[in-house]
Structure formats: structure tokens, C-alpha cells
Amino acid sequence: MSRARSVPRSPARALSLALSVTFSLALLGAACGVPEPGAREAARKGPLPEDGELHRDAGPRLDAGRTRPRVGHYPVDRVLSPLTPAVVAELRAIAARGAWRDDVFAKVGDSQSYSRHFMGCFDDPNEPVVLDHYAHLEPAVTYFRGGDADGTSPFARRSLATKIGRTVGWALRGATPAPIEQELAAIHPRYALIMYGTNDSSSTNFGLYARDLLALVDGLAQKGVVPIVTTVPRRKDNPDADARVHTYNAVMRAVAQLRKVPLVDLWRAVEGMRFALFPDEGIHLYSYFDPCDFTRVGLSYGLNVRNLRTLEILAQVKAVLVDGAEGEKGTLAVPSGSGTVEDPIRIATLPFSDAGDVTRAGPSHLAAYRSADGVSCLPTRVRAGSEVVYRFQVAERGWVRATALSLGTTPVNLQLLKETDGGAGATEGGCLRQHESTVRSYLYPGDYAAVVDSDAAGPAGSGEYLFTLVTER
Secondary structure, rough: OOOOOOOOOOOOOOOOOOOOOOOOOOOOOOOOOOHHHHHHHHHHHHOOOOOOOOOOOOOOOOOOOOOOOOOOOOOOOOOHHHOHHHHHHHHHHHOOOOOOEEEEEEEEEEEHOOOOOHHHHHOOOOOOOOOOHHHHHHHHHHHHOOOOOOOOOOOOOOOOEEEEOHHHHHHOOOOOOOOOHHEEEHHHHHHEEOOOOHHHHHHOHHHHHHHHHHHHHHHHHHHHEEEEEOOOOOOOOOOHHHHHHHHHHHHHHHHHHHHHHHHHOOOHHHHOOOOOOOOOOOEEEEEOOOOOOOOOOHHEHHHHHHHHHHHHHHHHHHHHHHHOOOOOOOEEEOOOOOOOOOOOEOOOOOEEEEEEHHHHHHOOOOOOEOOOOOOOOOOOOEEOOOOEEEEEEEOOOOEEEEEEEOOOOOOEEEEEHHHHHHOOOHHHHHHEEEOOOOEEEEEEOOOEEEEEEEEEOOOOOEEEEEEEEEEOO
């Protein structure tokens, strides 16, 4: 093992006068070009142009009528999503929309992000930074420690967009101006670290969560702020909420994939760790004595892992936006299949997250769904609009939950079908469950289909949806 390494600290900065900021709301004009290096430095130190409001009530902004290629999927076995050329291009396009401070990030979330132990240890003289095997991250620590987030560093700042016990909707509607607007006005960040879902998981309103999260991500991106989405760990305090965490995390993945923004799969990073969560309450991430201790012992604690993984993704995004790095080579995988009855989209691995548009799916082939057992899907409903078919196999019996969450003006709905043993595929008579947005069912080994359908045809671009499929404990 290499010698533990501590990051030297810069002299204490003088605190600026506290300002009462009223966020002037102006609609966005034409996007500006990528600032030159001199302009970037001026943006960090000087006044910044006013920018538009995050539209709290408008919901996600959709590109109606635009033909969109299938969404590439982030690997489910990686904690940090890859910055492929397509993702890097999107991040640079976002950054070109506003001259924000490249060395400042905003924390956006609930108590997990409100805690001073989240990232604060990188600029706290009482808590040493021990990088150990991660000494290559020292330049990133120094860079962001030098950022001016209203008189302090972004590491040490207590964000106006974090609050204990809040859900994602609070960031958009929790005050006037909205908490996220207040934080952007105060510190002008280039990046936003978003982590909501722990409190949201007390509810089964996955659709509201999806629309709010997408509105938050879209609003930030349209202003030139790069959203970085983080999944949430399990909830040992509440078995029902803990089961729903899988779907909330799948929704986060779907949004990140759809908008090509970075995803930190914290759930994967800390799942199964003995010291991931506080043992007495089982909700909040557990910290070692020093939350920025990245030795083997330190990284056996959940909050230390989050601090490391967050620093890693910030360093990677900074590299492609500020330093001109290329990112990773390759492309994101796209599931096979076109989504028709004859050629369904094939789900190979769970959890699964996707996005699509039923209005671009072609003619309808499934409409009058009938109960496979004569009970489950009553009353029989006719879905006259187009559909998208997903196919998956169950190897071991257990609970699964699927969601189809409408984003457009053409509502979608969801049917879970048992495929016939004769290999005929999805048929209207094999319906096991149906709902406007989510189905949960105990399945036995076999072949199944999940159908995202619509009641009637609509204009192209109006039937956008997010689809998720997960197993539950």
C-alpha cells in the first residue's frame, strides 16, 4: 500500500460581505458560444450575466416533432457513467449556454447533501484529506477549493438548495424564488450535484418524481449548468420504502441517460457495505472519523465513498470541459429490438431504464387486453394508440415492478403480459396486470412482456415516456 497522502491547504480566504440576492427573472436569449480561457477566468471573478428562471410549473421541455434516435444506456455495473464522445458533446453544448464559474458546484438535495460532512471535509482545517491511492485527484481538490462560492469554497458552502427532509419538488417549488434559483444566483455554479430520492421513496408517485427531476435537469442544462445525478442508498428504516428505492434509482438512470448527463450510482457503490448507513436509523450515510479519508478503512464507510465518487466525477467533467480532455472512447449500448410485437426490445439485465415515444412506434397491434386468469386485468380496456413492447425473462421467482411514466401530452399506460409457451410472443390475452403508470407482480420463471401503450394516437413527440423494470426484495 502506498503512503497516505494529505492535500495541502491554501491560506484562508477573506469572506465577502453577505448579500441579499433577488434573482432577476429573464427569459433566456440565444445561447452564447464557449468562452475563451480569459473569459472563463473573468467569469469566475467578475459579474455574470443574468440568466433565466427555472420554470417551476412548466414541467420538462420536450422537443416535439423531432425524430430522436434510441437512447444509449449507461452500464449497470459501473458506479460512474462513462463520458463517451456523445456525452462529452452534450456536456460541452450545455456549458456553451452560460458563462458560469467553472470551479464552483452547487449541492442540490436533502439531508444527505445538507450535511457539512458531504464534501465539506475537502476544505475543513479540522478534517484531514487523505487521498491514499487517489493522489491523482489532488489537482481537482486544489482547483475547486479555489472556487468562490459567495465567499467560501463550494466544498464548504451550505447550499440554499439543500434542506433536511425534502423531496425533489421542493427544489423547484419550495420558495419564491425557488431554492435552486436562489443558489444559482448566489454562487453561479457550472455544475449541480443532484441527489433526491430518499424522502421521495416514502411515496409511490413515481410519475411526479420523474417529471420534477427531469424539469430540474432540463432547467439547469438550458441555463448552462451541468447536472450530475446521484442515486440513493437503501432505506433500512422502512421495508416498503426500501423496495421502492430501486424504482426511484431506475428513474434517475433513465433521466440521466435521456439527457446524456453524468450519473453516480451510489447505491451500487455502497450496497452490502457493513458501515454504509448509520446503524441506529438506517437512512443516512455513515462517516468514518474523517469523511475525506480514502484509505481502505475510510472507504468502508458510506459517506467517505460518496465523497470520493463525487470528487472523481467532478474531476472527470472538469477535465473535458475545462482542460479539453476527450473522455472515453466508444459508444453507449442500445438494447436490441425495435419495440414491435414481432421484434420487441429485449431486456438482458436488471435494473433496466429506457425512454421512448409511443407516437413514433407505428401502427397498433395490441389493443383489447384480456386477463390471462380471467380476473387480473378486468375490466377489459381497449388501447387504440400505438405501443412499444419490451420482452424479458424471469429465471427465479420474485417480485418485479415496472413503470411507464408519461412525459408528454399523450398519456401512456402499462400492461404486463405472460407470453405463451408456444412462442407466440406478446398477445392481448396474456394480461397479468395493467395500470396507468406502474405494475408490481410476483412472477415465476418464464417469458414476459411489458407493453407501454396509449389510448389514442397523438402528434409526434407528445407520447414521450420513461420506462423502468426492477426486481424488489
